[in-house]
Amino acid sequence: MLQVQFIRQNKELVLERLAVKNFADAAAIVEEVLALDEQRKKLTLDYDETQAKVNSASKEIGKLMASGDKSGAESRKQEVATFKQALGPINEQLGATEKLLHDTLVRLPNLPGSTVPKGRTPEENVEIRRGGVIPTLAEGAVPHWDLAKQYDLIDFELGNKITGSGFPVYKNKGARLQRALISYFLDFNTAAGYNEMLTPFMVNETSAYGTGQLPDKEGQMYYMPEDNFYLIPTSEVPVTNIYRDEILKENELPVKLTAYSPCFRREAGSYGKDVRGLNRLHQFEKVELVQLVHPDKSYAVLDEMVAHVEKLIQSLGLPYRILNLCGGDMGFAAAQTFDFEVWSAAQQKWLEVSSVSNFETFQTNRMKVRYKDENGKNVLVHSLNGSSLACPRIMATLLENNQTPEGILLPEVLHKYFGTDRIA
Structure with missing residues (x-):
């Protein structure tokens, strides 16, 4: 605010x-x-x-x-x-x-930072850099939804039976790969100094308001009126609210947290070929980063978080690009956002897998998260968060980009988590 x-x-x-x-x-x-x-x-x-x-x-x-x-x-x-x-x-x-x-x-969005490009649509986002090698797939390569059926990894029809469209069931090696990704992402983050949290998957109205989901995204959240609770769209919401109404000591900054959670999003209005398979779901798993930092250091920390996510994607061997989002494509609460997209070789398109954002004081003013400076004055901290990473599209591109006649070859960093080097 x-x-x-x-x-x-x-x-x-x-x-x-x-x-x-x-x-x-x-x-x-x-x-x-x-x-x-x-x-x-x-x-x-x-x-x-x-x-x-x-x-x-x-x-x-x-x-x-x-x-x-x-x-x-x-x-x-x-x-x-x-x-x-x-x-x-x-x-x-x-x-x-x-x-x-x-x-x-609260109807006013956050102000975009000075380096946010002008523009109205995703086509006007500015590419910062790209990395990795775009693979050339063998003839007959198929998208991940066909691979999921071929190797019995994910059952989309069963999820539709149990709940509805957008709620897949991960099976056998598909479930194991999902667990491997979550464990690897958390270990990668904690090795970089982030403290792991496991927070509730439902929040109250005050928490949803604190991080800017309310009133802006009320229609995109699953709501339980009897208890006035919301299913979380990301663990950013409960994790950041840990420090709501708290006054930190300056030497306690930065606060660095990471958390796994399922994420629940109504995705109202989403339809068509771009939502097939794992491309867009109502429930998915994600590992999140949150930092609370001194206001003078937040943009340096934003660069550090971008570099951290970039190294994580590089370790998976996926081709990627980083976009500086234009003003019209940014979220309501963000002052600056960098998106990461990975290349889906079978679908021949870029898929977003992470957003890393600086909110400056927009969230912390709502939540009253402050630190006491050397003069004894209470000062709002800056909050940042980023996906590290969202699992569905990472899994989709890993399956598609690494398909071979000998099976789906997994990146080396996942071998100890998955138990073998391939899905066959």
Whole structure:
């Protein structure tokens, strides 16, 4: 959530940066925020002045009574009663104004950073670099959904029977490969200094609001109204909320966490050939990175996290590219995002497998995650997160890109986790 004071002091900058994000209602909402803030300040002043009159008159009553002026004291008591009666409506109006200000403020997305390219669509994202070798598959190579059936790895029809489309059942060596990927990703992250967590897979409304899923992505989350819980779209949500309403010591930064979780997404409106197989699911497994850092260091940390995910993909031997997302393709809460895509040789297209983002203070302002600086002042930390990695499309490309007449050859880093060097 943006801060009102920052908007007031940097109105033109805010409008210019929101234009990069192609946020159509920016000017109107900014003006509404500023007007409501003025109203809030006026009501606060009215309340404080009226309360001061109450306090002053109350003191005078005591003095008048002590001097024997009962008539004067009674007159002041009537004034105090009138002032107190006026406080109620002022306070009620102040509360309503503060709520409306908050509800209006949360409609504004985060400001994109200075190096975010302009653009409206994914086609306008800027490729930073690519790596790995795009394989040339033998004649007769097939996509992963055919390989899954051939080697009895994944049953999409069974998942549809049990739950519905987008909920696959991993079987036999497919289930083992899924477990191998999760274990390897977690070990890779903990070796780099991330502390492993296992958090709930459901969160309350406050947690979903804290990381920016609410109110922006309410329609994309699975909701349980009886308990007012949400199934998590990513472990970023519960992990980041560990530090909600906490004040850290400066020497405790950075906080580096990694977590595995299933992820649940309604993916409303998704259909067609691009959602076939593992390309887009309602439930999938992912390992996440989260960092809480000193605000002066967050963009250096963003670069470090990008490099970390890049090394992980390189270790799997997959061809990849890194994209700097344009303003129109970024998430609501992000200040800057780099996407990783791997090349699917059988489908002949790039598949997104990770997003690494800096949220600056957008999430931590909502969650009140702060540190105490050397002057004793409470300062908002910056939050970052990234996928390291999402399993479905990694599995899809590993199966497709490594298919041979002798079976599906697995990268060396997975051999000890999977138990052998291939699926045959």
